[in-house]
Amino acid sequence: MLPTEPFLHVSLAATLEAEIERGMWSPGQRLPSVRQLSQAQRVSVTTALAAYRLLEDKRLIEARPQKGFYVRAEIHPLSAPERIALHVERPDESLTRETLNCLDTEANLVSFGTALCGKELFPIEALSRCISSTARKHRELLAEVSFSPGSKRLRESLASHASSWNCQLSADEVLVTNGCVEAFGLCLQAVARAGDAIVVESPAYYGFLSTIERLGMIALPLAFAPDPARAFSDIARLSKERRIGACLMSTCVSNPGGTGLTLDMKRELVELLERTQIPLIEDATFSDLHFESTQRAARSYDRTGNVLLCSSLSKTLSPGLRIGWVSGGRHHDALVSLKRTMSIGQPLLIQEGVAEYLCSGGYHHHLRQLRKHCQRQVEQTAQIVRRHFPAGTQFSLPNGGYLLWVRLPDTVLSSALYRRAFDAGITVAPGPMFSPDGKFENFIRLNCGEPLDASRRGALLRLGELAHELVGSAPG
DSSP states (O other): OOOOSTTHHHHHHHHHHHHHHTTSSOTTOBOOOHHHHHHHHTOOHHHHHHHHHHHHHTTSEEEETTTEEEEOSSOOOOOHHHHHHHHHHSOOTTOOHHHHHHHTTOTTSEESSSOOOOGGGSOHHHHHHHHHHHHHHOGGGGGOOOOSSSOHHHHHHHHHHHGGGTOOOOGGGOEEEEHHHHHHHHHHHHHOOTTOEEEEESSOOHHHHHHHHHTTOEEEEEOOSSOHHHHHHHHHHHHHHSOEEEEEEOSSSOTTTOOOOOHHHHHHHHHHHHHTTOOEEEEOTTGGGBSSSOOOOGGGGOSSSOEEEEEESTTTTOGGGOEEEEEOGGGHHHHHHHHHHHHOOOOHHHHHHHHHHHHTTOHHHHHHHHHHHHHHHHHHHHHHHHHHSOTTOEEOOOSBSSEEEEEOOTTOOHHHHHHHHHHTTEEOEEGGGGOTTOOOTTEEEEEOOSOOOHHHHHHHHHHHHHHHHHHTOOOO
16 A cells, blocks of 8 residues: 555655566556556556656656657666756656646646636536436436437537527537547548548647547648638648648637637638548537627538538536537538447437527527636736736737637746646646647647636746746746
């Protein structure tokens, strides 16, 4: 049994080091993931990661981006002084997309990493009443398995909501999924194959990048902002040089940049991809949170079924429900078949309860209030960053959503800031997570979805101080 002292990670690291020395882990062998280690040893994810970091500092193991931790083929232990210098100065190679998601579940950390709204901003009471009412009226749903594309009532409600994006859909054109990540994963499998290049925005949502990699495809990042015309030209050129399986992007409010395309650019993109026979997988996850108005989707310009529209209720209604959906155009039947083969369907009781809420008419009122909260919280966060982060820090306010994409001075590596912030009980999303080739080293993404109470305000001020330390200047 491991001790329950503050230095539990030291004991865990010593145990793993002894196992490596005894040959229980071979050179080059993959170690358990951070989450697997925490579960096996009955420690927190934070403790498990800290243990791996100690072993990395000793050069006993290495982190391979987006793959996990491996025993080093050649082991060169460090002296104590080297170890201290490495801990402070070296960019954190152990930082993976999985690590961020795991760490942000830790209750003792102030999270600016994971993109989630505060729980108090969701209509939990109203949703709970609708789900409870459905359970009382339709208890038989607890014993049913959904082999269909989803509850017809929910699909009708989602299709109706899509009309606010100028998309005219029927219930038969909607497939309910386990969140939006599954939706665009199904789309990629339906239209592309391993080895294909997939055009993504640069920077790109790390969920896109992880899914593309797991499917054996290659992310091809293009910068659509501030010059979409150049990106369109690049797509036309690249389509003649290699096989491009799909273009996967958010056209209204992107993650992490918060940017979008104009109506003319959306139309031009749809027409270009049709000419080059490249399917467009459109992510509309944040479309309902655009600050100005409801936005028209690129799908609304599609006349050939080449656009696959994906969205989710996780960012706007409740993340715990895990309800996403997709309308696959001419590929829709293939999506339904893939979903049935891989994960059958979502719980019918939850689907019917959510449909009850959507039909009650309260969703659009809730969205109006949520937009106001998100915009105010983004602006409040931006004010603190502007006043308390180092000179040279830059950002543009997003079109919508609750994410702030911040460029730090060139001398500040986001991985170094991440490490210092983590030691201070704060998490952020470092820029390289949003690039397949490690770019954006001096960028961070800040989640503004949580109300900026005293704790979060203090954490943000501390983050600014840490950034000042990394450029060698005094705050203020």
